[in-house]
Amino acid sequence: MLAGIRNFSKSIFAKIIFSVLALSFVGWGLNASMLDLGTSRQVAEIGNQSITPVELDRAFQRSVQNMRNVFGPNFNQQQAVQMGLLNNTVQSLVSQKIMREDARDKGIGISDEKVRDAIFASDNFKDPATKQFSRDRFMQSLYAAGYTEQEFIDGVRGDLMSQQIVGSLTGTAAVPEVMAQQIVAYRNEQRSGSFFTLNRTEFDDIATPDDATLRKYHEDNAQQFTAPETRDVTLATLSSADLVSTISVTDEEVLESYNQRIAEFQTQEKRTVQQILFAPNEEQTAKDAYKRLQEGADFMDVAKEAGMDSSVVNLGEFTANDILPDLRDATFALPEGGVSEPVETALGWHILRVPSITAAKTQSLDDVRDTVVDGLKQFKAEDAIYDLSVTFDEELGAGTPIKDAAREVGAKTYDLSGVVRGEGLAGETIDGSDEINAKIFELEGGEESLLEETANGLRYVLRVNKITPSALRPFEDVRDEVVTAWTTDERQRLMLAKAEELANDINNTGADIATTAANDGAEVKQSGLTKRDGNGLNDGVSPSVAAALFSLEDGKAKALQTSENVIIVKLDDIKAAKTDTADAAPVTDELKQAINQDILAQYLDYLNEEISVSINNSVINGLYAPAAAN
Structure with a gap:
């Protein structure tokens, strides 16, 4: 099936927040021909549309925050980049834009009334008691997910435009009843x-x-x-780890290193935050609620009266860098247990409460001395290993035999016999042995390598002394x-x-x-x-x-x-399996979905040829270089 060509999933609005009504596609492949935007400072250009750095960053930060809901508050941007979340965010934005570009090309438009109806129809925004749309729940949900109201409305509008095309392509898909019944009979027998x-x-x-x-x-x-091909090798290795035990440090150096790394040993102040959120036009209601709190009313009782349940009121624990900037000053000015006056943001009026405070802490030098000393020795060893590597390389370049050159710089040497491809270094435990083994089998008999370096920083040079070809062992x-x-x-x-x-x-x-x-x-x-x-x-x-x-x-x-x-x-x-309509319904739905995905995959292939897509990796890397490099 062509479904394997593309993976489709619910819109970023529907999937990440609350299943509004949208559908977009996040399996868009970014090939080499797309990666050229010259001097443009946009993240991507899709037809007549673009993805700005701000747009990408807001979407990425929303994705990171949602992952924190899964993995906990310590999940950070660096981990998100390593997990591929940044790339997925770019792909998702590109997929949405390309479908919207196609919708615009076809003259498809969505009225404000249809957007409003779509949002009002979502159960996620309805008051549990009245089953009617609640603006408070709507705004609080957007706040929790990191959207402004206009961003969300624009997103729903774009997805509804895309749905017009999706519906026209997939609405007529039908599965013969006899086919579904035969599959049911086969699977369920x-x-x-x-x-x-x-x-x-x-x-x-x-x-x-x-x-x-x-x-x-x-x-x-x-x-x-048959015995595999084996090789006899002379190997010399030079590692900073071998030098650490010979390195000494002074108290002055330790203190200086500690001061340079002080940020590593500091824990920022954290505050648990609760809030009651009122709509932008409810300033007086917010002030009345604050007055009641000042008179001794329970914070959670007031929140419930405002239509908010505990899952919405309890925002979690934040540092000053994590919380919404508009709320930072008010939150971090409160004492433990304190309640703020109403604070206005683009989302409305907030009353904040800080139930608990975890004070900032700095570990003393005595607490982290071993860590500082080890790091300092490692740093000095790395510095020394560079100079030794230069000397080693010069000796080898002058024709000095490996063992003699190794002796000059204190490198370790090994005589390896019977090295087999892909099976380490004949029983020797050496860091990067797989990389060294691969290098051994790149060389011819009598050939010597250059001074190489493994991914973990081990310098090495080797010479293949003898090659014993693969041969059937005598009976x-x-x-x-x-x-x-x-x-x-x-x-x-x-x-x-x-x-x-x-x-x-x-x-x-x-x-x-x-x-x-x-x-x-x-x-x-x-x-x-x-x-x-x-x-x-x-x-x-x-x-x-x-x-x-x-x-x-x-x-x-x-x-x-x-x-x-x-x-x-x-x-x-x-x-035998039952093959009545009820049994066949799930199979029918599965086959219909597969047919629809095949149709959509072919259509996206067509759009890939018709609508230009350019991705600017230099801008993306510039935005997230610190996280990507760590």
Whole structure:
């Protein structure tokens, strides 16, 4: 299906906030041809539209905040970038813009009345008691998600425009009833059977064949007895970690380093914040509520009277950098338990309360001395390793043998024998061994590498002294291994042959499976009533038993090999699935969704050719360079 080409999901407005009515597409692929905006300072240009840095940042910060609701308040921007959330935000914005561009090209417009109706129809904005639209809930929801009212309205309008196109493309998709019913019958059919595991004891004593047979097995299975290519290597490594123990630091250096890193050891003041939010035209109502609070009314009672439940009132814990800037001064001027006078923002009138305060804290030098000393030694070691690396490189460039050059700078040396591709460094535990192993197999015999550096900063140089090609090991050297392998294969062959004989006996003579099992010293077990995917199998029953049952005719048996065991399985019962309308409805919906996604994927491919999309990575990197670099 073409659905694999693009992944579609609900609009950023619907998915991240409250499932309004929108649909947009976030699987837009950004290929190399799109990444060129010259000297433009926009994040992206899509046809006649653009994504500004401010627009991207607001959307990204909303995404980060929503992730904090999942992972907790310590989830930060750096983690979001590492998880790909920034890229997803860019893709989501591009996807919305390109659909809206197409809608505008087709002359599609959405009236203010339709936007209003869409917002008013959302259950998320309705008062639970009256079931009517509540502006308080609407504004509080936008505030919690980081939207201004105009941003949200524009977003809904754009998504409704896109829906006009989506609906025209997918509204006529239909699934034949007979197709859905056939799929239901296939998926929901259930089967049960009996099985037993063949007794292995009679195959324990298998005579070892003559050498002629073993030699032929050795040749026929050459790959199993072939030694991989190996390499003998001289390796020298230079690491700052090896120098740390030799580095000394003074008290003055420790104090200076502590002062330079003081921000790392400071915890900002945090405040738990509650609020009651009133609409922009309700200043007097807010003042009346504040007066009641001053007279001793309970904050939560007043909030409930204003139509706000606790989940909306309790905003969480904030530092001064985290809270909405318009509320920062009022929040951080309050004492613990204090309540603010009404504060006006673009969202309306806020009454704030600070139930608790976690004071700022700075760890003393004594508390973090070990951390500071370790960091300082590491820094000095890194500084020293650079100078040593230059000397090392100069020695090597002058033709000095690796071991002699290593001795000059105190590098470690290793003589590695029998290094195998992809299998480390012949038992030596060295940082970056996988990278060094890959470098070893880039070189020819007698060739020496340049001074290289692993991802973790280990400097190294190596020389491939000898290459031993891959070759079939002589029979005499591996005779015992050949005997073991031949015996294992022969046991499996004999067991499978007997199992097939027993299964044929059941099929041809109607032999009872329980009697057959008893004669073999085994016990019959029941599979359980299972579907094709193994759902319904009894505990401990291999999924391969389910597969076998669905390959058999009723009452028939077959031999089945599972790992080292051989099983005889007999189909006892078939329970056909119901295929009425109710059973087929979920399948019909699934098929219709798949058809719609195929249609939309093809249409987006078409738009990709018709509407230009340019992404400016330099602007994106400039916005988030500190987070991306950490």
